[in-house]
Amino acid sequence: MVEKGLLIVLSGPSGVGKGTVRKAIFDRPDTAFEYSISMTTRNPREGEIHGVDYFFKSRDEFEALIEQGKLLEYAEFVGNYYGTPVDYVRETLDSGKDVFLEIEVQGARQVREKFPEGLFIFLAPPSLTELENRITTRGTETEELIRQRMKAAKEEIELMDLYDYVVENDRVENACERINAIVIAEHCRRERVTHRYKTMLESE
Amino acid sequence: MVEKGLLIVLSGPSGVGKGTVRKAIFDRPDTAFEYSISMTTRNPREGEIHGVDYFFKSRDEFEALIEQGKLLEYAEFVGNYYGTPVDYVRETLDSGKDVFLEIEVQGARQVREKFPEGLFIFLAPPSLTELENRITTRGTETEELIRQRMKAAKEEIELMDLYDYVVENDRVENACERINAIVIAEHCRRERVTHRYKTMLESE
Numbered sequence: 001m002v003e004k005g006l007l008i009v010l011s012g013p014s015g016v017g018k019g020t021v022r023k024a025i026f027d028r029p030d031t032a033f034e035y036s037i038s039m040t041t042r043n044p045r046e047g048e049i050h051g052v053d054y055f056f057k058s059r060d061e062f063e064a065l066i067e068q069g070k071l072l073e074y075a076e077f078v079g080n081y082y083g084t085p086v087d088y089v090r091e092t093l094d095s096g097k098d099v100f101l102e103i104e105v106q107g108a109r110q111v112r113e114k115f116p117e118g119l120f121i122f123l124a125p126p127s128l129t130e131l132e133n134r135i136t137t138r139g140t141e142t143e144e145l146i147r148q149r150m151k152a153a154k155e156e157i158e159l160m161d162l163y164d165y166v167v168e169n170d171r172v173e174n175a176c177e178r179i180n181a182i183v184i185a186e187h188c189r190r191e192r193v194t195h196r197y198k199t200m201l202e203s204e
Numbered sequence: 205m206v207e208k209g210l211l212i213v214l215s216g217p218s219g220v221g222k223g224t225v226r227k228a229i230f231d232r233p234d235t236a237f238e239y240s241i242s243m244t245t246r247n248p249r250e251g252e253i254h255g256v257d258y259f260f261k262s263r264d265e266f267e268a269l270i271e272q273g274k275l276l277e278y279a280e281f282v283g284n285y286y287g288t289p290v291d292y293v294r295e296t297l298d299s300g301k302d303v304f305l306e307i308e309v310q311g312a313r314q315v316r317e318k319f320p321e322g323l324f325i326f327l328a329p330p331s332l333t334e335l336e337n338r339i340t341t342r343g344t345e346t347e348e349l350i351r352q353r354m355k356a357a358k359e360e361i362e363l364m365d366l367y368d369y370v371v372e373n374d375r376v377e378n379a380c381e382r383i384n385a386i387v388i389a390e391h392c393r394r395e396r397v398t399h400r401y402k403t404m405l406e407s408e
Contacts, residue, residue, distance in 0.1 A: 121392075122394070124397075153401065157398055157401050157402060160394055160397070160398050161398070164393070164394055165389065165392045165393060165394055166392055166393075166394050166397040166398065167392050177388070178388055178392055180385070181384070181385035181386075181388035181392075182385075182388075182392060184381070184382055184385035184386075184389075185382075185385045185386040185388075185389035185390070186389070188325075188369045188370055188382055188385075188386060189368070189369060189370075190326070190364055190365070190367050190368055190369055190370050193364070193370040194361055194364050194370065197357065197361050198361060201357065201361070
């Protein structure tokens with residue numbers, strides 16, 4: 001019996017640097033998980049390759065896949081669909097490999113409903129810590145600026161509540177380091193390890 | 205307000221290599237946690253230094269500390285007491301630093317009762333995986349040998365149930381790597397991170 005892989009979902013507010021962190025993770029030689037390539041109806045940009053950067057589909061094809069329940073999550077942005085093909089994710093997990101998704105927060109919410117056992121990582125802007133420093137040390141900011149930042153911070157913190165881990169993207173290397181650590185740690189969780197041994201002993 | 209440190213407890217069956225792994229962790233330049241030095245009534249061995257290897261105490265002193273509730277955990281082995289002074293642990297955690305304990309399984313049980321929020325790591329012998337391989341691939345072992353090994357494995361797995369993580373000590377460097385990853389990951393847990401931000405925002 002092969003132990004199922006982990007589904008790792010990296011998400012966070014737009015502009016936080018999810019794509020950059022994801023690329024840096026897959027540039028590391030020791031990364032042992034598989035990247036789930038998204039599907040989109042937007043046109044390929046210069047240099048983008050079908051099956052590497054995205055699976056490029058027509059609108060009709062995409063909508064047919066939605067109807068057939070073939071998408072783990074999807075969303076529409078500025079007139080184009082983006083989504084995650086579910087078959088690849090299930091097959092890879094079943095083969096014992098970890099799968100890595102990098103998606104928007106709405107998509108992460110959809111995945112959580114279908115894969116509650118996934119590993120949900122929120123990439124947080126360092127502005128939260130900066131805000132914390134400013135509040136703690138006080139400063140010369142205007143009341144209005146502080147108030148705006150507090151409001152934005154509150155909204156980001158509320159988004160986090162769906163996630164298992166929060167990784168601050170202060171520097172790309174640090175964020176990668178923490179994400180790798182989280183995956184290593186999750187593979188050592190007692191429930192996961194003893195389940196494997198218990199199944200083995202019972203099968204005798 | 206300083207965020208409290210994590211209490212990291214490394215334990216496991218005797219002979220598994222807890223001391224070796226602990227020394228290797230504290231030899232790493234990037235280790236950011238504090239080692240809690242144990243107290244003992246046994247005589248110092250050649251080269252051992254009071255306050256570095258152990259705090260050496262007389263039997264009367266040790267028993268007085270037990271009565272005053274000054275020990276987080278203690279046990280008696282071959283006529284000598286061994287224990288963990290509680291004040292150092294509490295003060296270090298309160299100052300925001302992580303504290304690392306390396307103790308026997310009975311001690312870990314006592315600590316779990318007093319610090320249920322601690323991070324309990326079970327160091328497991330690689331024999332469990334070896335056993336798994338032998339069972340899975342079948343082999344030329346006698347029935348009796350397999351039966352004995354299964355019994356020992358079952359006992360080890362039952363011990364694990366108290367712990368949050370299981371780290372296999374296949375190689376010392378691997379075990380250190382996993383323990384460090386677990387500590388990094390735990391610092392990224394959402395409850396811990398959002399609690400910090402929520403407290404900060406509410407205190408305004």
